[in-house]
Amino acid sequence: MTPPRGASRAKGSPAESGADFRSVEPAPLMLLKGAEDYVAARALDRIKTALRAEHADLEYTRLDVAEAGPGELSTLASPSLFGEPRLILAEDLAQMSEAFLADALRYLEEGGDPDVTLVMRHTGGNRGKKLLDALSRRAVVVDCSPVKSDSDKLNFLRQEFRAAGRTILPDAARALVAAAGGSLSDLGSASQQLMRDVPGDITAEQVDRYFGGRVEASAFKVADAAFEGRAEAAARLYRHAVATGVSPVAITAALARKARQIAALVDHRGRHDQLASALGVPPWQLKQAAETARRWTPSRAADAVEAVAQADAEVKGVSRTPEYAVEKAIALIAAGVGR
Template structure:
């Protein structure tokens, strides 16, 4: 298929924060927040250049024959146009056929076509053609904490702002349930705090949003914050977290501390064995410095006993976990 006239050469794939208008733009991936940010940027740039920009959203699942050609045809007065073809994964055959023909025609420099494909094999021939001829913005789903940390760092770097490493981790914990929440939190901090962002800023703005999860109970427990751990645990139970989930988190933290407390070699292999990211291993190592081998072994035993009790041995499973938390934190009091 020959390239359309006036097309840009294939791109390495711009970041959604920096993408510029082009004749063809493919937003590829399931992360709606990233796709929306990319579209908003393209639209804002075009609107700045052309205040009379005409914007059209096209339902490709119900496209009619010739609809695309009509929308993208040269205007009598040369008004710039932005056309969004949504959800290529559900496009009908009419749109697919029309689009493949459209790519063989000369391009109208006044038209910017943006295509959204959230995933799946439907329309692969079209997405391959768009990838070859246009600009592709990666909108892949962001799930892991490492990816979310990378997202936070890039948000601040793009804005030429600084966020401290511990603040970035705290922000992911506080507002990282969805990328939309995390992005909004980044923007709020940059808008409201003129200086570098610290963990104290994150706690001030978002501390109340941090859910008392099982892992936060475990972190507080092995850091020796007994009162905080018990308070988080009781709140977690009150909001539906099961005692079994808490003992599982405590067991994971106990294994980490036990593995690190007497470790003298390189941490790379240990990180792989414990299935921890480097920054997570660093945090766990800082906690483990306060522990000795005997205390770590006692913590493992306390968690094992609590785990057995919450799984049927005890009639008061919630209290069994409280006893384990108190027993563990006494080593650091």
């Protein structure tokens, strides 16, 4: 019979509430709390890997808590004849049945089995608040909160590289968020690829080499070049972007975002962090735009906003030649810099 695991799992005690998904250790009772699927999946993979490294005969069961009947959790978690260690995943507590809720509360009250790792996943809502409160006190809680803002994504990147003993330079981190920050899954995969393929510190040039062709990165490059007055470069980047499948709509979206930032900055005399909050952009991004805004006047910024609005209307149906409409807007914007 497999010996009890209570002592060997001291690292995974309830005192580690708020444990990081990168370093969390298995514990008899665990809660993955939050709606970020990528973080929850990483945490679960780590838990499974750690348990299987210790017990090759690990039994893994996914329990449908919405359909669970009376006693189902107790049956799965009850001691087996040969004492095989078990991992039970109870997903989506927001949809749990009354029978599962009663079983889970009873399981917590009785203390569980040291040969069982029970992992529960809660993505939000108030269903089963009594159970959640009890889990918060007794379980190892892994924070799986959504990561949405660019500043949160930058922090995620820094922690990913730090955990791996690697370094990504600040401008490289910003470039990676722009290129692959559509979802945390994309950002995490991009990080792992860079760490696997590139030795040493990660630079912006390396990020551009690997991910510069993505839609978001291509569109932002066009907008940056246009508002910096680099007309030839902006036109070349735009044509390349369109030739590689980037929609003119994506380009006008990037132009519009940059135009709003420039227009807000040319007359702004207060703190950039307050303006960043009002515009819904990270402070570092507005700081970059502020360097460009110094070369603009309020009237020229208004002209640029109007040019982008016209191009946006044309690419969404007004014009029969949307690609030309955007290129015309890019030329008008670039010509307005410093005049």
